[in-house]
Amino acid sequence: MKTKRLEQENSYRQSFQSQVIAKELRQGKAWVALAESAFYPSSGGQLFDIGSLNDLPVSNVEKEGDLVWHQLEQDSLQVGDSVAGVIDWSRRFRHMQRHSAQHLLSQALLKINADFETKAVSLSSETCTVDFAANPEAHDLLKAEELVNTIAYQNLAIRAFEVDEQDIAKYPLRRPPKVSGRIRLVEMGDFELSACGGTHVRSTAEVAPIKILRLERIRGGLSRVYFKAGLEALADYREKHEVCTQLGQKFSAQVAELPARVDALSQDLLDTRFKLKEAQHDNAQYLARELIAQAKANNTNVIVHSLDANSEALLAPLAQALTQVLDYALLGLKSPEKASLLFTRSETASHPMNDLLKNVLPLIGGRGGGKADRAQGAGSRLEGLAEALSQAAKLLNKP
Structure with a gap:
């Protein structure tokens, strides 16, 4: 038995019809495998999709061998049942933006410095991370951020296609593939090309803006960069803009003046605490x-x-x-x-x-x-x- 992966053919597919071909009970939860599914299972740092099958909530999706398994909150489906699947599109699209943005950022880092090779990624929360080799300076990250957004705004086409393993050497991949046989590649214009089984947007413009938030040194001589992309980057900007606006009103200051105002207030507080301690003594x-x-x-x-x-x-x-x-x-x-x-x-x-x-x-x-x-x-x-x-x-x- 094998599940046909509909999301691999079209990441924008939000609904589908299928049939239950296998069922298991795991720790009191019903899991069903389908003949075909548009649900993405957790893989490659990208989280699973959620949604519903015949209006029954799907809360987890995993791939085991050739089957894609769906965890149901209610045990109401049996082998042979026909199902109508619906994907939680808001979650799916956020995941697509994160994943495509990560590909672009990983390539941008490599373009800035050939030593900045991506070693691991995490796309499981609004703030995503890329772990890469070497120790970049602040100006390196600024260059990478400028480059990745420039590429995003060029509206390059993103497409996924499969090639045979023996032909893989013909393609200038960012890193060697981890799978064999038929290998799925994701191409982003002439800027980025990698083996990947994840869901992606159709155009680089759909992930903009991409904002690097901070850098952290981690074990093994690696660096970890935190970033947000697309709608989540916009939401982050809105939140910070609101905070800065409120602080600016309280301090009667422009945003650029806020750090100095806060420093002065902090010093005043330290002085007051010292005087209070003296008085208490x-x-x-x-x-x-x-x-x-x-x-x-x-x-x-x-x-x-x-x-x-x-x-x-x-x-x-x-x-x-x-x-x-x-x-x-x-x-x-x-x-x-x-x-x-x-x-x-x-x-x-x-x-x-x-x-x-x-x-x-x-x-x-x-x-x-x-x-x-x-x-x-x-x-x-x-x-x-x-x-x-x-x-x-x-x-x-x-x-």
Whole structure:
């Protein structure tokens, strides 16, 4: 048995009539093979088509040997049934644009530098990739992008045809074919020629524009270029244009001025954070002096104190300042969502803070941990915070 590949003859075919010639159940899903099919199965970096057979959703397509198998969401077809197949054209056309654009880009890279030979491709998402040899510079990618779009706008015809294996040497292929026997070639004017079984557009103009997005160095001394093409490149431009327009309005700036404005804003933010940290440190030192004075007046080396939610940033620096003078700092913090505990000790104190915290965490329904000199935790029982601090102080003072 063999499935006739209709999409190989006409990538623009969106519907067809056929017959079920085989059926299998795989992991609870029904799979059917057809006498002929226009569904493209996953291959060569290009994803499978989806669509329907007799209005039953087709969610996956695979080729095994000479058969093309279609995964159905409902087990309603039997061997011998006639079917009407419909391809999800929006998905198919996006895949065609991606694949044809990849061929052109791979050839453009090779034209720029003979070392930029394509090693692998991925066309499975809106952002496609080409992995190739060597390490290009930014100007190389700019040249490749200009070349590939120039070729696209020349509206070169794209055609697929088959040749015998023994005749393959007559054709200037970009890379050697990976199959034998009858070999399907895809020709794009006089610019690109490769062995390929994928679906392609009819003209290079249908993939424009092609936009290189970024470059990444990957294993094996390879480079990976990310790109978008056709309708997906247009959608990407629209999205970025909208973002730039909104930012331009917020900053009262042209698009070219936005990086400098953002840099200035980032520096202002860093300066503000530094000043805030200094202020928090000063506040912690001031509060520490007050609490230390109270502790000395009460003739104790243990300070127990609770902060409100607005003082969360003071918690750590306050604990550090206190234990430079006192033996223990038992601090609590109450916010609308949780109660927090931070227990610290000086270098000369001996009671393990992690054990102390473990004993009182149930009072706030909390979890936490730490080491002997510092432990912290939090819980959802806000009403238990005062009792947890009180109990911790009692345990410290216990003989």
